[in-house]
Amino acid sequence: MKLPPRDTARYCAKPDPSKMAVLIYGNDAMRVALRRQALLAALLGDGAEEEMRLTRLPAADLRKDPAALLDAIVAQGFFPGLRAVHVEGATESLAKSILPAFDDWAAGDAQVVITADQLAAKSSLRKFFETHSNTLAIAVYDDPMDRDEIASELSRAGLSQLAPGAMEDLTALARTLDPGDFRQTLEKLALYKMGDDTPVTAEDILECAPRSTEADMDDILNLVADGRADQIAPVMARLRAQGTNAVGLCIGAMRHFKTLYTAASDPGGPAQGIGNLRPPVFGPRRNIMQRQAQNWGAAKLENAIAVLFETDLQLRSAGRSAPDMALVERALVRIAMLARR
Numbered sequence: 001m002k003l004p005p006r007d008t009a010r011y012c013a014k015p016d017p018s019k020m021a022v023l024i025y026g027n028d029a030m031r032v033a034l035r036r037q038a039l040l041a042a043l044l045g046d047g048a049e050e051e052m053r054l055t056r057l058p059a060a061d062l063r064k065d066p067a068a069l070l071d072a073i074v075a076q077g078f079f080p081g082l083r084a085v086h087v088e089g090a091t092e093s094l095a096k097s098i099l100p101a102f103d104d105w106a107a108g109d110a111q112v113v114i115t116a117d118q119l120a121a122k123s124s125l126r127k128f129f130e131t132h133s134n135t136l137a138i139a140v141y142d143d144p145m146d147r148d149e150i151a152s153e154l155s156r157a158g159l160s161q162l163a164p165g166a167m168e169d170l171t172a173l174a175r176t177l178d179p180g181d182f183r184q185t186l187e188k189l190a191l192y193k194m195g196d197d198t199p200v201t202a203e204d205i206l207e208c209a210p211r212s213t214e215a216d217m218d219d220i221l222n223l224v225a226d227g228r229a230d231q232i233a234p235v236m237a238r239l240r241a242q243g244t245n246a247v248g249l250c251i252g253a254m255r256h257f258k259t260l261y262t263a264a265s266d267p268g269g270p271a272q273g274i275g276n277l278r279p280p281v282f283g284p285r286r287n288i289m290q291r292q293a294q295n296w297g298a299a300k301l302e303n304a305i306a307v308l309f310e311t312d313l314q315l316r317s318a319g320r321s322a323p324d325m326a327l328v329e330r331a332l333v334r335i336a337m338l339a340r341r
């Protein structure tokens with residue numbers, strides 16, 4: 001039978017041990033692997049591989065020996081407990097080797113978990129699992145993790161307390177990362193909060209989120225907007241080492257401060273202004289930009305934009321003498337000093 005997508009996370013966390021077999025398929029190999037990992041861990045418990053209760057059967061081995069799956073299903077283990085066989089990388093061409101193994105399956109035999117790439121609707125492998133009363137077909141889509149899935153991952157990582165708004169921030173982060181990177185971020189967050197009983201905040205999430213050149217640009221723009229002029233030089237050095245383009249950095253700064261100006265100028269105030277932005281600002285960045293817009297005010301933001309506009313003209317001028325990144329760094333320091341006034 002088909003398992004509805006809304007029930008997938010719940011089933012993988014608490015699978016039915018009486019099922020004969022489960023097929024997990026989809027385009028994204030990482031998402032499929034995470035579903036399979038969760039299902040086998042919940043089904044077999046700890047120590048399954050050490051106790052030889054889990055048999056891994058690559059598709060290549062099954063091609064060489066079509067009887068290998070049946071042998072693994074009926075094999076008797078040395079340790080008590082449920083057994084499972086994982087057939088990895090199955091394809092439609094293997095259906096003739098896989099399906100006959102279920103003809104004589106009986107209670108007490110190993111449960112079979114098959115993972116595959118995307119399968120067509122007419123696939124005989126998929127049709128078997130969708131129509132048999134004692135099997136499940138789980139389609140894994142490329143959609144971001146929903147709140148239930150994130151809550152399950154948080155529980156697995158030992159993160160039970162969230163500050164107001166933290167779940168929204170994590171949901172926004174899940175839209176930008178693939179599931180494997182998102183799970184690693186939660187594990188990093190769990191280590192970051194080890195020994196800390198306070199709820200997970202937006203700042204904690206921002207600290208543990210994957211970093212990139214764009215993250216370094218965000219860092220320097222936040223330093224400037226917060227008036228921390230003394231901390232600008234080290235981040236600029238890092239951006240220079242990464243080959244960041246001075247004009248691109250100036251444009252990014254202009255965009256950031258224009259966004260703050262739009263929010264600060266909103267008749268309903270910066271909080272409403274941030275909420276009215278299009279495209280919307282999600283996650284921890286929303287709280288940071290709201291605070292910056294409140295602290296600056298529209299008048300000072302106009303001055304900051306004027307400095308950046310002047311710097312952009314200098315960068316595009318043929319007669320400049322200072323290096324491009326030096327011009328941008330000087331402008332950012334000037335703007336950071338404005339924040340203190």
